[in-house]
Amino acid sequence: MKPKLRVENVYKIFGDHPEQALEGLKQDKSKIEIFEETGQTVGVQDVSFDVREGEIFVVMGLSGSGKSTLVRTLNGLIPPTYGKILLDEDDVASCSAERLRKVRREKITMVFQHFALFPHKTVADNAAYGLKIKGEGAASRRKKALAALEQVGLAAYADSYPGELSGGMQQRVGLARGLATDPQVLLMDEPFGALDPLIRREMQEELLHLQKKLKKTIIFITHDLNEALLLGDKIAIMKDGRFVQVGTAQEIVDNPADDYVAAFVGDIDRGRVFDAAHVAERPITVELGEKGAAEKALELMEEHNRNALYVVDRDRIAGLVTYQELAVAAREEGRTDLSEVLVTDVPTVARETPLNELYGAASAGYPIAVADKRGRLSGVIETEAVFSQLSGEDNDAATAATNDAELSAKEGERQ
Amino acid sequence: MISPADLVQIPLDDWVNSFVRDFLVPNFRPFFRAMQTPVTAVLGWLDAFFHWLPMLVFTAGLTLIAWRTAGRGVAIFTLVALVFIDMIGLWSETMTTLSMIITSVLFCAIIGIPLGIWSARSDRVLFVVRPILDIMQTIPSFVYLVPIVMLFGVGMVPGIIATIIFALPPIIRLTNLGIRNVRADLIEAAEAFGSTRWQMLWEVQFPLALRTIMAGLNQTLMLALSMVVIAALIGAGGLGLTVYTGLGRLNVGAATAGGIGIVLLAIILDRITQSLGEKNAVRSPSLWQTLRSMMALGKSGDEEKAGKAA
Numbered sequence: 001m002k003p004k005l006r007v008e009n010v011y012k013i014f015g016d017h018p019e020q021a022l023e024g025l026k027q028d029k030s031k032i033e034i035f036e037e038t039g040q041t042v043g044v045q046d047v048s049f050d051v052r053e054g055e056i057f058v059v060m061g062l063s064g065s066g067k068s069t070l071v072r073t074l075n076g077l078i079p080p081t082y083g084k085i086l087l088d089e090d091d092v093a094s095c096s097a098e099r100l101r102k103v104r105r106e107k108i109t110m111v112f113q114h115f116a117l118f119p120h121k122t123v124a125d126n127a128a129y130g131l132k133i134k135g136e137g138a139a140s141r142r143k144k145a146l147a148a149l150e151q152v153g154l155a156a157y158a159d160s161y162p163g164e165l166s167g168g169m170q171q172r173v174g175l176a177r178g179l180a181t182d183p184q185v186l187l188m189d190e191p192f193g194a195l196d197p198l199i200r201r202e203m204q205e206e207l208l209h210l211q212k213k214l215k216k217t218i219i220f221i222t223h224d225l226n227e228a229l230l231l232g233d234k235i236a237i238m239k240d241g242r243f244v245q246v247g248t249a250q251e252i253v254d255n256p257a258d259d260y261v262a263a264f265v266g267d268i269d270r271g272r273v274f275d276a277a278h279v280a281e282r283p284i285t286v287e288l289g290e291k292g293a294a295e296k297a298l299e300l301m302e303e304h305n306r307n308a309l310y311v312v313d314r315d316r317i318a319g320l321v322t323y324q325e326l327a328v329a330a331r332e333e334g335r336t337d338l339s340e341v342l343v344t345d346v347p348t349v350a351r352e353t354p355l356n357e358l359y360g361a362a363s364a365g366y367p368i369a370v371a372d373k374r375g376r377l378s379g380v381i382e383t384e385a386v387f388s389q390l391s392g393e394d395n396d397a398a399t400a401a402t403n404d405a406e407l408s409a410k411e412g413e414r415q
Numbered sequence: 416m417i418s419p420a421d422l423v424q425i426p427l428d429d430w431v432n433s434f435v436r437d438f439l440v441p442n443f444r445p446f447f448r449a450m451q452t453p454v455t456a457v458l459g460w461l462d463a464f465f466h467w468l469p470m471l472v473f474t475a476g477l478t479l480i481a482w483r484t485a486g487r488g489v490a491i492f493t494l495v496a497l498v499f500i501d502m503i504g505l506w507s508e509t510m511t512t513l514s515m516i517i518t519s520v521l522f523c524a525i526i527g528i529p530l531g532i533w534s535a536r537s538d539r540v541l542f543v544v545r546p547i548l549d550i551m552q553t554i555p556s557f558v559y560l561v562p563i564v565m566l567f568g569v570g571m572v573p574g575i576i577a578t579i580i581f582a583l584p585p586i587i588r589l590t591n592l593g594i595r596n597v598r599a600d601l602i603e604a605a606e607a608f609g610s611t612r613w614q615m616l617w618e619v620q621f622p623l624a625l626r627t628i629m630a631g632l633n634q635t636l637m638l639a640l641s642m643v644v645i646a647a648l649i650g651a652g653g654l655g656l657t658v659y660t661g662l663g664r665l666n667v668g669a670a671t672a673g674g675i676g677i678v679l680l681a682i683i684l685d686r687i688t689q690s691l692g693e694k695n696a697v698r699s700p701s702l703w704q705t706l707r708s709m710m711a712l713g714k715s716g717d718e719e720k721a722g723k724a725a
Contacts, residue, residue: 075607105609116604120622130608132618181608 003050004217005074005185010047010083010093012069012241015040018081031240043069044080045241051234053184054215058232060222066241067221071189074219075108076100087185105134109178113190115170117162123149123173124158130181148180149173151210168199175207179214188220192227204230225264229253229273237261249273270390271356276349279389280370280379286338288313293338294330297321308366310346310377311338317369317377319344351378358386440565447566454518454572461514470501473510481683485690492686496679505654505676512643512653512680515571519578519639524632527583531590531628532616541591548584556581556645564649574651581645582638589631593624629692636688640681654680 013021021040024033031042044066051057061067072078074085076092085092090103109130117126125132128145136144149155152172162170171191178186192200204227211218222228228235229249236246237260245257253273256262284304286297288311297309301323311318319342329341347361348369361368362383370379465473474497482490500509534541560577567573597620605619621628647655654676661670 077603077607101609101611103609104607110604110607112600112604114600116598116600118601118604118619118623129605129618133605133608133610133614177608187607 004053004055004087005051005219006084006086007047007049007074008084008086010070010073010080010085011045012043012066012073012078013040013081014043022082042066042241043078044073047083047238047241047243049236049243049246051217051219053217055233056211056218056220056231058220058222058228058235059238060225060228060232060235061238062223065238067223067238068189069241070238071110071187071219071221074185074187075104075110077110105130105181107183108185108187109181109183110187110189111171111174111178111191113193115162115167115174115194117170117173117177119161119163122159122161123154123165126162126173127158127176127180129177134181144182145176145180148176151179152176152206166199167195168203171195171203175210179216183216185217185219188218190221190223193223200227207231225268226272229268237264250278269356272354274355274389275351276353276355276358276368276370276381277351277379279355279385280351280381281385283310283369283377283380285310285312285377287311288318288338288342294326297338298323298326298330301326306367310367310369310380311342312377315374315376317346317348317371317375318342320346320366320369322366349381355386355390362386435562435565439562444566451567451572451576454522454575457521458514458518458571458575461517462511465510465514466507468510470497470506474498474501477683481687485686489683489686489690493683496683500676500679503672503676505657505672508652508654508657508673509676509680512655512677515575515578515643515646515651515653516636516639516680516684519575519582519642520632520636522575522579523583523586523635523639526579527586527631527635528590528628531587531631532594532621534587535591535594535620536612544587544591548587551580552584556642560645560649569650571651573649574646574655577649578639578642578646581642582635585634585638586628586631589634590624590628593627593631594620596627597623626692629688633685633688633692636684637681640677640684643677 011018011022011025015021015038017038017040020038021034021042024038024040025042025045029037035041047070049057059067059070069078073080074087074092080093083093087103087107090099090107092100092103095103118129121129124142124145127148128136128141131141131144146155146158149158152175154169154172154176157165157169157173162173165173171194174191178188192203195203208231220228220231222231229252232249234246235249235252237244237252237257239260245252245261247255250273252261253265253268253270256265284300284306286293286300286309290296293311297311301307301309306323308320308322310320321338321341321343325341326338343366346369347364347366348371349358349361351370351372358368358381362381365383367383368381369377370381372378474494477497478490478494481493500506530544534544556577559580563573563577563580567576594616601619601623602615605615610618643651643653643655644658645655647653647659654673657673658670658677661667661673
């Protein structure tokens with residue numbers, strides 16, 4: 001699939017002699033060295049990425065990492081020094097001012113950190129700004145603005161002024177203004193950065209909720225890794241104007257590219273990043289009606305060293321049997337009918353349930369069933385797997401083990 | 416003692432004389448004469464209007480305006496002041512001065528606001544405009560009265576032109592300042608939605624700078640008022656002339672009366688324009704909104720009902 005937005009080798013160098021800075025970058029010099037030697041400030045260096053339609057692409061970095069500069073190159077507010085920014089067939093970096101205006105009016109809008117609402121216009125007129133600029137008539141403008149405000153739950157405030165609203169509400173207006181022209185791409189420059197934590201959380205969830213309906217292509221800038229992990233279909237970590245790592249939330253948390261990323265990832269809530277599917281194992285099951293099911297179940301449990309086993313009835317999850325009960329029933333009482341010892345009240349979760357919502361299910365003491373959308377068993381989660389993923393030490397433990405093995409092997413060689 | 420003047424003497428006055436007399440006046444007089452046509456037209460119309468308007472109607476009107484914009488106190492002051500001016504027998508002169516002032520301020524705004532906007536949008540323009548404004552503000556007004564008389568003759572209109580030159584700088588400066596002080600993130604937002612330069616000016620910069628621009632207009636108005644006596648030197652009439660003739664004949668009573676008239680007029684105009692500027696920042700849109708909702712009263716009522724029904 002063709003990406004909606006393709007960024008190719010974008011550089012932004014502030015100063016009169018960008019070629020000097022470029023030369024410095026080729027020699028692997030740092031931003032500071034380049035500034036000291038040439039007086040050029042490197043804002044963004046060699047950034048490339050693709051964003052697919054309907055995807056939320058989050059750029060996360062600390063202040064001064066160039067993320068705000070980068071997002072401004074995407075709609076030409078800051079023209080990049082080198083590189084291409086392809087939005088469909090338009091190259092934002094090199095097209096004419098006329099064309100750029102058209103792109104901004106029709107395809108790409110922006111939501112700002114400090115809201116940037118026009119204080120002299122009503123909420124509805126703020127939301128309708130893009131439409132007015134496009135030259136739409138007053139009636140249709142008002143209608144569309146109200147519809148956009150409706151989406152963010154502020155239709156009742158249409159005739160208030162921004163100064164009369166709280167920060168969270170103001171940013172909703174900012175979002176409504178961005179959505180009113182029905183753009184394909186929405187740039188969000190730390191939109192929730194100026195809000196207090198509770199409101200921020202609320203806005204994040206609302207954005208996700210809206211996105212399910214709207215399916216916009218969103219470039220989201222943030223300095224908050226938790227926010228990035230929550231919202232991003234794909235996340236780029238930016239440092240000194242460069243992308244350090246690009247990947248999904250799970251990829252970044254599981255395999256940080258370097259110490260810088262690892263330091264960030266260190267104290268995030270892993271329970272929110274990983275979902276049930278991530279720790280689920282391929283289910284080992286027996287059919288409810290199968291011949292000799294009980295014996296087979298016992299064998300399987302012994303073979304895989306399990307205490308419980310899921311039983312399926314064609315597509316459905318029928319329940320689970322525990323080794324203990326099944327063994328008692330089969331050996332001592334000679335009964336081989338699974339249905340008599342079947343536990344039907346089994347903990348079941350969806351594939352995308354985050355780990356931090358599995359605790360309740362895990363408390364039953366049974367492995368957790370992971371069901372797909374049609375209710376079929378797609379995996380089983382052993383409770384230990386949840387904890388080892390949460391602790392983030394499963395990989396480390398494994399490496400430690402191999403290291404030990406290698407060490408002893410070497411020692412063996414010496415002897 | 417030796418001084419540089421013993422070596423070289425510069426006949427600056429002769430140079431200027433010959434420049435103005437032999438070059439500017441013969442070649443450009445028709446041009447300058449043509450320039451005053453619009454001023455003459457506006458002044459003639461305003462002067463005729465104010466002299467036609469009965470005193471009581473004018474007083475009632477201005478009091479009403481003062482009440483709506485600046486509140487009850489200013490309205491009462493306006494009423495009393497205007498009645499007082501009429502009683503000391505200076506009504507006609509006051510109307511002449513008022514039409515002169517309004518004409519000057521109108522032309523100051525017509526010239527000054529666009530120039531202010533232009534210099535706000537281009538550093539190069541500001542670089543040229545700023546020293547000119549400095550000169551205009553520091554040069555004593557008597558100095559340019561002479562060339563004005565030579566180029567435009569004497570009378571009301573040359574007086575107004577001198578007033579325009581004197582009163583123009585604040586409106587340019589404050590328009591420039593107001594536009595430049597519009598928050599950068601708002602400019603960025605306007606740009607991000609694809610505004611053209613005109614749309615940016617009209618939708619964002621001008622409305623947000625309006626308060627500062629109004630302050631500039633107020634300053635211009637005050638400077639124009641302070642010029643009325645000087646303008647009378649070159650033949651402008653009105654209250655300035657009353658003061659000037661009072662001065663010439665050592666008629667301290669007439670001079671005082673004229674002076675009081677000027678001060679009263681100044682206070683009224685100052686209060687009204689100041690409150691216009693202050694209210695503009697917060698109330699102007701809602702005022703517009705009020706007007707609009709008044710126009711569409713029936714409709715919005717229906718909408719409300721529909722909303723309740725839904």
